[in-house]
Amino acid sequence: MALEGSLRDFDLFSLFNMIKTQGKSGTLVLSRGQEFVKVYFDQGDIVGCDSNQVRVEDRVGAMLVRLGRLSGDELLTMIQKQRQTLKRMGTLLLESGKVTSQDLQDALFNQAMSIIYRTFRWIEGDYRFDSMLPPDLDRENFPAIPVDTVLMEAARIMDEWPEVQRRLPDNALPLQKTAKAMALKLDLDQELSSMFEGRGTSHSERSGLTHEQETVLTYVNEPQSIQSILLITRYDELDTCKVIAD
Numbered sequence: 001m002a003l004e005g006s007l008r009d010f011d012l013f014s015l016f017n018m019i020k021t022q023g024k025s026g027t028l029v030l031s032r033g034q035e036f037v038k039v040y041f042d043q044g045d046i047v048g049c050d051s052n053q054v055r056v057e058d059r060v061g062a063m064l065v066r067l068g069r070l071s072g073d074e075l076l077t078m079i080q081k082q083r084q085t086l087k088r089m090g091t092l093l094l095e096s097g098k099v100t101s102q103d104l105q106d107a108l109f110n111q112a113m114s115i116i117y118r119t120f121r122w123i124e125g126d127y128r129f130d131s132m133l134p135p136d137l138d139r140e141n142f143p144a145i146p147v148d149t150v151l152m153e154a155a156r157i158m159d160e161w162p163e164v165q166r167r168l169p170d171n172a173l174p175l176q177k178t179a180k181a182m183a184l185k186l187d188l189d190q191e192l193s194s195m196f197e198g199r200g201t202s203h204s205e206r207s208g209l210t211h212e213q214e215t216v217l218t219y220v221n222e223p224q225s226i227q228s229i230l231l232i233t234r235y236d237e238l239d240t241c242k243v244i245a246d
Contacts, residue, residue, distance in 0.1 A: 004128040012120050013151060015127060020044040020147035027132055032125035037115055040133055045144035048137045049112035060089050063107040063114075066234050069099050090141050104141045112145070113153070114237065120154045121161060157238050164238065167245040174223040175244070186214045216243040 007030070015028065023044040030037045040048035061078060064070040070078075070093075078096070082089050090108070093099045099107075169175070184207050207214060212235060219229045226244060233240040 002128055002130040004126070007122060007125045007127055010127070012122075012127075013154070015129070016147050016151060019129070024129070024131075025133060026130050027134075029128045030119055030122070030125055031127075032122055037119050039116065040137060042133065042144060045146055046112065046116075046150065047139065047144050048134075048142055049115050051115045059111050060104075060107050061093075062231065063111050064093070064099060064103060066232065067103070067106060067110070068234065069103040069107070074098055088138065090138060101141065105143060108138070108142045109145070110236075112142075113150070116150055117154060117157050118237070120158060160242070161238060164241050164245050168226065168241060171226045174225050175220055175229075176223040177217070177220055181217060184209070184217075186217070187211075212239065213243050213246065216240060 012030075018024075019028065019041050021044070025042045025044075026040075028039045028041065030039070034052075036052050038048075038050045039046060040050075061070065061075040065072055065075055078089060078092055078098070082092055085092070090104050093104060094101065186207050186209070209217070216229070216233065216235070219232060226241065229244065230237055230240060235243075
């Protein structure tokens with residue numbers, strides 16, 4: 001018998017805890033309007049995740065680009081090949097030798113966590129859990145994730161996100177560097193220059209920014225919206241948005 005209801009009556013923390021405690025296996029479908037997310041469980045652990053917002057193949061490839069394991073041109077080639085062969089993107093990437101099995105596991109893990117953490121921010125929606133699991137889950141490249149791992153990070157995100165969101169402009173608004181930012185000599189650039197010129201970087205030349213802040217700042221060398229930055233950032237959504245807000 002399926003378990004279903006509203007997230008207003010039974011929140012995601014309670015749902016995930018119940019599934020973990022009872023060691024359930026099956027599919028949790030979370031829906032909000034036309035959007036849905038599926039989280040797959042096996043004996044209380046997460047063994048897969050899916051969303052209808054973006055093609056799975058494109059997300060895996062984009063995550064590998066963000067992690068620095070694949071170039072943009074290589075991803076486009078893989079997407080074209082996937083459409084021709086209808087093979088899994090992960091299978092094609094491994095066959096091509098472009099990425100390792102660990103690279104793929106990292107990308108699938110980051111992809112799943114990104115989907116799940118965004119879902120934890122839903123204020124309303126519906127859920128349905130049943131004992132059916134799809135037969136084609138990628139068990140080999142998606143090691144089971146303990147629910148406690150998800151809940152600990154989700155709690156941090158839920159605690160910090162409202163204040164970060166309050167400080168951010170609209171996600172679609174193009175952002176650009178201020179005159180002060182454009183005048184900064186970034187440590188990233190100086191270290192690269194020093195490496196080629198065979199000299200060290202003096203302390204007085206420091207920008208005063210963290211490595212993460214400098215990296216995110218390079219994403220707006222041309223005007224970019226937060227939506228666009230989140231597609232290319234190597235950091236998770238919350239940490240990227242915190243840097244933008246700062």
